[in-house]
Amino acid sequence: MLIGVPKEIKNHEYRVGMTPLSVREAVRHGHKLWVQTGAGLGIGASDEDYKNAGAQIIPAADEIFAKADMIVKVKEPQAVERKMLREGQILYTYLHLAPDPEQTKDLVASGAVCIAYETVTNSRGGLPLLAPMSQVAGRMSIQSGAHCLEKAQGGSGILLGGVPGVAPAKVVILGGGVVGTNAAAMALGLGADVTVLEKSTDRMEELVARFGTQLKTLYSTQGAVEDECATADLVVGGVLIPGAAAPKLVTRKMLKDWKNGSVLVDVAIDQGGCAETSKATTHADPTYVVDGVIHYCVANMPGGVARTSTYALNNVTLPFGLAIANKGYKQALLEDHHLRAGLNVCKGKVTYKAVADDLGYEYVPAEKALAA
Numbered sequence: 001m002l003i004g005v006p007k008e009i010k011n012h013e014y015r016v017g018m019t020p021l022s023v024r025e026a027v028r029h030g031h032k033l034w035v036q037t038g039a040g041l042g043i044g045a046s047d048e049d050y051k052n053a054g055a056q057i058i059p060a061a062d063e064i065f066a067k068a069d070m071i072v073k074v075k076e077p078q079a080v081e082r083k084m085l086r087e088g089q090i091l092y093t094y095l096h097l098a099p100d101p102e103q104t105k106d107l108v109a110s111g112a113v114c115i116a117y118e119t120v121t122n123s124r125g126g127l128p129l130l131a132p133m134s135q136v137a138g139r140m141s142i143q144s145g146a147h148c149l150e151k152a153q154g155g156s157g158i159l160l161g162g163v164p165g166v167a168p169a170k171v172v173i174l175g176g177g178v179v180g181t182n183a184a185a186m187a188l189g190l191g192a193d194v195t196v197l198e199k200s201t202d203r204m205e206e207l208v209a210r211f212g213t214q215l216k217t218l219y220s221t222q223g224a225v226e227d228e229c230a231t232a233d234l235v236v237g238g239v240l241i242p243g244a245a246a247p248k249l250v251t252r253k254m255l256k257d258w259k260n261g262s263v264l265v266d267v268a269i270d271q272g273g274c275a276e277t278s279k280a281t282t283h284a285d286p287t288y289v290v291d292g293v294i295h296y297c298v299a300n301m302p303g304g305v306a307r308t309s310t311y312a313l314n315n316v317t318l319p320f321g322l323a324i325a326n327k328g329y330k331q332a333l334l335e336d337h338h339l340r341a342g343l344n345v346c347k348g349k350v351t352y353k354a355v356a357d358d359l360g361y362e363y364v365p366a367e368k369a370l371a372a
């Protein structure tokens with residue numbers, strides 16, 4: 001199959017859908033690869049590197065979209081990219097459709113077969129194609145949050161770990177999944193006072209088994225969120241209901257009780273954010289202030305550390321990408337229910353229930369859409 005890898009065009013997005021090594025692997029399986037000029041520059045991979053891996057370098061994205069059987073990307077297609085998608089073309093990338101009605105409408109209208117990394121599952125109940133980026137974003141949330149707490153950034157001027165004789169900062173993490181666990185590891189490593197709020201008791205047991213008594217865990221109720229956030233210096237939003245819009249745990253009213261100069265890093269922003277006051281920002285202009293609380297809501301945090309992130313992402317996306325290319329999307333999706341869970345839109349039908357429910361589309365199960 002002809003696989004196309006366009007250059008990412010989202011603000012400060014330096015990742016790329018396939019590394020030269022992934023391209024080499026796909027070529028070895030007999031596929032033809034078209035990579036856009038300069039697509040890998042953000043990870044230090046030149047056009048020459050892609051040529052040496054067996055790809056053909058194509059100057060313009062429209063040529064790639066016009067011919068490729070499958071488009072491999074990182075971020076959700078932007079409006080100009082959505083216009084170029086074709087009926088029956090496979091789109092393999094992050095989508096985050098539930099909070100994005102415009103994108104969903106365009107993907108439905110395109111007739112493309114849209115497989116979202118973030119809803120592919122595994123046998124342990126995890127989201128293997130989301131996990132590496134959640135590891136990155138969870139880790140970054142603490143370094144970004146620490147930066148925002150600096151006085152010159154508008155923060156309250158508190159150092160996460162404190163110093164001997166001065167108390168550390170209080171970090172509250174909403175959601176103890178992959179983002180939450182990685183944020184906790186970093187915050188504890190820096191010496192902060194860390195509390196994770198979770199709904200899943202199994203998850204809390206795993207967290208305590210891993211971090212011991214250094215980490216506090218609390219069952220997540222509205223009251224607990226209210227009380228803990230009001231005394232926090234840094235709040236990290238890492239909750240997720242797979243494929244659905246993020247639950248709004250932090251209301252606008254609550255912010256009035258938060259400390260002045262405290263920071264909210266809402267990692268869950270790609271699913272709409274877990275605070276009523278969260279709206280997506282970019283690496284170019286990452287923060288804004290509401291009621292004295294600095295909001296950091298960058299929807300593509302891992303793009304800021306594109307080298308680490310692209311390699312981590314390719315480690316998990318390549319095997320599924322090869323399965324789709326080798327078998328064709330129908331057979332690959334019908335044979336593997338974990339990959340099939342990634343199918344969000346198929347030839348005009350919404351095939352992911354949480355997206356259909358959140359945005360008011362008829363839900364058509366993936367098996368049914370694939371049989372049509």
Ligand SMILES: NC(=O)C1=CN([C@@H]2O[C@H](COP(=O)(O)OP(=O)(O)OC[C@H]3O[C@@H](n4cnc5c(N)ncnc54)[C@H](O)[C@@H]3O)[C@@H](O)[C@H]2O)C=CC1
Nearest residue numbers: 133134137175177178179198199220239240268299300301
């Ligand atoms: N902004 C960015 O650049 C990035 C954003 N993300 C996003 O971060 C979010 C979290 O992802 P993961 O950690 O991988 O998900 P995950 O599924 O590993 O963890 C989510 C956790 O939230 C918990 N949860 C659900 N409702 C809750 C509630 N009401 N209170 C407390 N906990 C609750 C779940 O039990 C689960 O343990 C997702 O929206 C993901 O898309 C991930 C990577 C990059």
Ligand SMILES: CC(=O)C(=O)O
Nearest residue numbers: 133270299300301302
């Ligand atoms: C998961 C996601 O939104 C990202 O890596 O940008």
Ligand SMILES: [Mg+2]
Nearest residue numbers: 076096100299
């Ligand atoms: Mg979006």
